[in-house]
Amino acid sequence: MFSIGRLSAATGVKVPTIRYYEQIGLLPEPERTGGNQRLYTRKMQERLAFIRHARDLGFPLEAIRELLSLSDQPGESCHTADEIAIRQLAEVEARIARLAALRDELRRMLDHCASHTIAECRVIEVLGNHALCAHDDHSVPKGAGPA
Amino acid sequence: MFSIGRLSAATGVKVPTIRYYEQIGLLPEPERTGGNQRLYTRKMQERLAFIRHARDLGFPLEAIRELLSLSDQPGESCHTADEIAIRQLAEVEARIARLAALRDELRRMLDHCASHTIAECRVIEVLGNHALCAHDDHSVPKGAGPA
DNA sequence: CTAGATGCTCTAGCGACCAGAGCTTCAAGA
């Protein structure tokens, strides 16, 4: 039985975050001391470590809530847990692809900038005119008004 | 001179977002019709396209604010603009690296799961015990209490 | 016994918007 501060130190989850998890029902309400301070058990620490790890993996809290309730039912099929993880993997892969495209565009932008004045700055120019890079065009072609 | 709806359609930025940008001072207050509706110019459209593109590239609004004020001073050196872009590139690369690590771990997790019951589900197990993957350990080693 | 670290609750804020209520204005067709 230990305090919220020790739980925080042990799991790497900040104190207000632990209270926040309790508030949104991700952690059960712990026992209290006579002076109303929270007291945690090893079991609670495990649960929080679980949450922490899932957060590190980018799972949203709602997915974690579901994973937790699954892990409380050891007899059930883990099909649902797999599905959640697969969804998360797809999500992560999509984000990577998107970020890689951004990285390439940023690199191109910087490669072409000769670092002179703003008037001829490639960075500003590319930002102002989407047509200069390889995407959907939301820029303003001369002479053409809005639809 | 056209309405907020047309501006939205032309730039792909949603109407409430345009009003939000105005509210936080990223876009100047436009003229109004007699009936108090916003009227935009081609110049405003260009400015919004600039913002939109920078957002697509993941720049935070504060960085965009700075880039906009730079682009309003064509005589100045573009050194600052470059710096912002370089910072953003580093940021993006860091995020990619982090996500790639997550992706690998998620894949490992899923590879090893035989899809039986929760009790033997690799997904749940790995989430519960950080020691099973290759990171800093915040899990609960048996017998060891919190610090 | 006391000082200072830690705990408590509550409220508000972050970024970057989105949604809805309840109203007004505009634009196109009859």
Place this chain on the structure above:
DNA sequence: TCTTGAAGCTCTGGTCGCTAGAGCATCTAG
């Protein structure tokens, strides 16, 4: 010209996952 329905207006509150601070109470080590 009138009407109707889309689009506009302001304002408030919600999203996600926390984080920070105010203003107290309690615990713990010396």
